Amino acid sequence: MSRLEIYSPEGLRLDGRRWNELRRFECSTNTHSHAADGSSYLEQGNNKVITLVKGPQEPSSRSQVDTSGAVLKISVNITKFSKAGRSRTGHKNERRVLEMQTALVRTFNKSVxxxxxxxxxxxxxxxxxxxxGGLMGTLINGITLGLIDAGIAMYDYISGVSVGLYDTTPLLDTNSLEENAMSTVTFGVVGKSEKLSLLLVEDKIPLDRLENVLAIGIAGTHRIRDLMDKEVRKGRRSKIANALSG
Incomplete structure (x- = not known):
């Protein structure tokens, strides 16, 4: 695909969004109460992710016991049908999943x-x-919602989003076509602060452009945080209403 198609002279992207617009964001919690202590379902653009949180629970072996706190384990399962066309398998894909799991554990170890x-x-x-596209940000958001639904104490929400750089223009919440055509950065931000819990840079970003990319990324995560908070409050009101009616 030509670079000229990614961002038009009129300031529109392939899906009709402006440079600073998020993709469609829909989420729900307590979606798999029969299978986990906390759960969430999240759609961010065309990303669709289910998160199941089990615990805190007794470790299966003594080697996993930490007397100072809980041990956090995160496993990511990317289904073979998750991507258009044939899914790549093999060591490269396995390494990518392991890297994602490691980054997610580091991110939430500091926040839970x-x-x-x-x-x-x-x-x-x-x-x-x-x-x-923007999968890491979606995973962060899904895990945050799942942890909150499980009642696990966190210092604040962690919200994630990706930002691409098209020439000199930052594009918020990139899809896969945009990711393939430009350098991207994924941010994980703590609450409504400017504190980063994750900074994942794909390819190279000029230092003189990084400040603009950072600013739009943080603003985007704050909006996502508000959308998640709205859903969490809605879920709590629903639980209270069900308890009272029962």
Whole structure:
């Protein structure tokens, strides 16, 4: 695809969005109450992700016990049908998944109050049903919602989004076509602050452009945080209403 098609002279992207617009964002919590202590379903653009949180629970072996706090385990399962066309398999894909899991554990180790749950394990399973760019940001958002639904203490929301750089223009919340055509950065931001819990740079970003990319990324995560908070509050009101009616 030609670079000229990514961002038109009129300031429109392939899907009709402006440079600073998020993709469609829909989420729900407590979606798999029979299978986990906390769960969420999230659609961010064409990304579709299910998150299951189990725990805090007793570790399966003594080697996993940490007397100072809980051990956080995150596994990412990317289904073979998640991407248009044939899914690539092999060592490259496995390495990518391992890198994502490592980055996610590091991100949430700093954000979950693990010290409140000594000698336990928190097991998080993420199932990617469909992917279309900006996947790491979507995974962060899904995990955040799942942890909150499980009642696990966190310092604040962690919200994620990707930003691409088209020549000198930052493009918020990139899809796969945009990611393939430009350098991208994924941000994980703590609450409504400017504190980064994740900064993942794909390819090279000129230093003199990084400030603009950072600014639009943080603003985007704040909007996502508000959307997630709205859903969490809605879910809590629903639980209270059900408890009162029961």
């Amino acid at each position: 109050m693990l010290h409140a749950y000594p000698r336990t394990m928190i097991n998080i399973e993420v199932h990617v049903l469909q992917q279309d």
